[in-house]
Amino acid sequence: MRAYLLGGLVVLGVVLTAGTALAHHSFAAEFDANKPVKLTGKVTKVEWTNPHVWFYFNVKDDKTGEVINWGAEMGPPHLLQRRGWRRDTLKVGEEVTVSGSLAKNGSKRLNARQVVMTATGNRPGETLDAASSQGGPSAN
Secondary structure (H helix, E strand, C coil): CHHHHHHHHHHHHHHHHHHHHHHCCCHHHHEEEEEEEEEEEEEEEEECCCCCCEEEEEEECCCCCCEEEEEEECCCHHHHHHCCCCCCCCCCCCEEEEEEEEECCCCCEEEEEEEEECCCCCCCCCEEECCCCCCCCCCC
């Protein structure tokens, strides 16, 4: 009887964690380390959620003048907090410069490695590590 109960608990544990494991992705599955990018724009939205914090910012194209909304994936909340981030570190309307790697599919998304707060915020010039899943030194 104990063996059946233990086996049932193991199966239940596998079933409950399978969705989380499948939902998470590796850096290499979505982003290209050979396509570094550095963009400056104003924050439009911040999503402080697991498994990754995302923020969105408007970037003006120097050639066309068009404003494009980019999405930037950062690390999970607990890693960002260890690096000095708080839920209110990024505020809508603040200007930031983001260094990271472009999405493989050509969408306007990137994996952020580093975020520099510009003079419009309450932490001007501060450089924060975005806890990128890529690892290694931050891109310039």
